[in-house]
Amino acid sequence: MxxxxxxxxxxxxxxxxxxxxxxxxxxxxxxxxxxxxxxxxxxxxxxxxxxxxxxxxxxxxxxxxxxxxxxxxxxxxxxxxxxxxxxxxxxxxxxxxxxxxxxxxxxxxxxxxxxxxxxxxxxxxxxxxxxxxxxxxxxxxxxxxxxxxxxxxxxxxxxxxxxxxxxxxxxxxxxxxxxxxxxxxxxxxxxxxxxxxxxxxxxxxxxxxxxxxxxxxxxxxxxxxxxxxxxxxxxxxxxxxxxxxxxxxxxxxxxxELGPYRHYMQKEIFEQPRAIADTLEGVQGIVPELFGDGAHRVFKEIDSVLILACGTSYYAGCTAKYWLESIAQIPTQVEVASEYRYRDSVPNPKTLVV
Structure with missing residues (x-):
């Protein structure tokens, strides 16, 4: 970027x-x-x-x-x-x-x-x-x-x-x-x-x-x-x-700053746990239905997942697809975000979009 x-x-x-x-x-x-x-x-x-x-x-x-x-x-x-x-x-x-x-x-x-x-x-x-x-x-x-x-x-x-x-x-x-x-x-x-x-x-x-x-x-x-x-x-x-x-x-x-890491990609990988924790802390009050006590009511209605991403995030999404389908047993689709906007998609209201 x-x-x-x-x-x-x-x-x-x-x-x-x-x-x-x-x-x-x-x-x-x-x-x-x-x-x-x-x-x-x-x-x-x-x-x-x-x-x-x-x-x-x-x-x-x-x-x-x-x-x-x-x-x-x-x-x-x-x-x-x-x-x-x-x-x-x-x-x-x-x-x-x-x-x-x-x-x-x-x-x-x-x-x-x-x-x-x-x-x-x-x-x-x-x-x-x-x-x-x-x-x-x-x-x-x-x-x-x-x-x-x-x-x-x-x-x-x-x-x-x-x-x-x-x-x-x-x-x-x-x-x-x-x-x-x-x-x-x-x-x-x-x-x-x-x-x-x-x-x-x-x-x-x-x-x-x-x-x-x-x-x-x-x-x-x-x-x-x-x-x-x-x-x-x-x-x-x-x-x-x-x-x-x-x-x-x-x-x-x-x-x-790079700190002890050899390059920024390595730094980002090792900082993911903290980054996710900081992100969740910031959005809990904004979308409590996803992270609060009522989250189960939302997620129990979801029957599929759509991951939209670009670059290395797209490849991470492909890995997530294997995990979600093998562990959660939920159908998962991964698409390149920059191309998704240019086609006519058929939205499913029960899809979790990431």
Whole structure:
């Protein structure tokens, strides 16, 4: 899963961005990058090496600024190469390589209508430097920009189909970062005179513990020490100003450190018992019918299990299928979650979906 970090501050925020990426390394990635507003222009460093090498690179290039975004990428569209790495820039229509970039953007998720949007933008003169679906969003926002980045992002999200968490800033608005989410997690960090975005509270550990969990369809405007959130009204389709709860979240850096383990997969395996216990503790009050005294009334009605998962979780689900069918004697089906949504399924109300 890709990682996002963004910040608006009164100090050089590049160390915060890079440190945030280091805390997200446990997710895995094939490239990484940082972009900032510096001396009235957009500057970036991108790499297919580790975040530690990116740290050396930004120091050597003297990349620094008070507004910026950073990203770790798992390739979905396009090979793991520097030109496909985030952040992506848009310099407007035309092939003038000397024209300064205006929009910088990072993105988690997949844009399903990127081909149609790409063709539309190419017809308007936009030139693509990568094979990613992400660059489509950057050019789309640039095409809609008319002096207000927040407004441009709101318009752009209405054109996007699929899943996304984005962080974007503009050359013409040096103390502003705008974020949006639909289907991919994104959080807001509230600091002392500073504002942050991240895909995981872990990325902001040690920076702030005041966290707002953005909801589906939210668009957030970050400025120095203040923020605004709008949500899409499902009835009218328009964005309306909303308030979201600010929570105190004590994310600790140790959770993202290897400790005595050789790699993050080994760390995750050995931490599963604690992770499950922490998860159950957190949801018992939310769904007591599954974990409380009434659980037997729910489970006795279940006649099958459907496990939806991707990647190594899918293989874990295949193992669980053997266990559930041999021990519990309950029919179990395992499907790749990313493909399940695209087919017509026949739901069984007595199926436990995991």
């Amino acid at each position: 890709c990682g996002i970090v963004g910040a608006v501050g009164a100090r050089n925020i590049v160390p915060i961005l890079v440190e945030g990426l280091k805390r997200l390394e446990y997710r895995g990635y094939d490239s990484c990058g940082v972009a900032v507003h510096q001396d009235g222009a957009l500057r970036r460093s991108r790499s297919t090496s580790r975040v530690a090498e990116l740290d050396v690179q930004v120091a050597a290039d003297a990349v620094q600024g008070t507004t910026g975004i950073a990203h770790t990428r798992w390739a979905t569209h396009g090979a793991p190469a520097v030109h496909n790495a985030h952040p992506h820039f848009s310099s407007g229509p035309g092939a003038d390589a000397a024209r300064p970039a205006r929009i910088a953007l990072v993105h988690n998720g997949i844009i399903e209508n990127h081909d149609d949007l790409r063709a539309e933008l190419q017809a308007r003169g936009y030139v693509f430097a990568s094979q990613t679906d992400t660059e489509v969003i950057a050019h789309l926002i640039d095409s809609l920009y008319d002096g207000d980045l927040f407004d441009a992002v709101q318009q752009a999200t209405q054109r996007l189909k699929g899943a996304y968490a984005i962080a974007v800033f503009c050359r013409d608005e040096p103390h502003r970062v705008v974020g949006a989410r639909e289907g991919s997690p994104l959080i807001l960090g509230v600091g002392q005179g500073e504002s942050f975005l991240a895909s995981d509270a872990m990325a902001l550990a040690g920076v702030t513990d005041q966290i707002v969990y953005l909801e589906e369809g939210d668009v957030v405007d970050l400025q120095l020490g203040k923020h605004w959130i709008v949500a899409r009204n499902v009835t009218t389709g328009r964005h309306e100003r909303v308030q979201r709860e600010v929570r105190t979240v004590h994310a600790h850096t140790g959770a993202a």
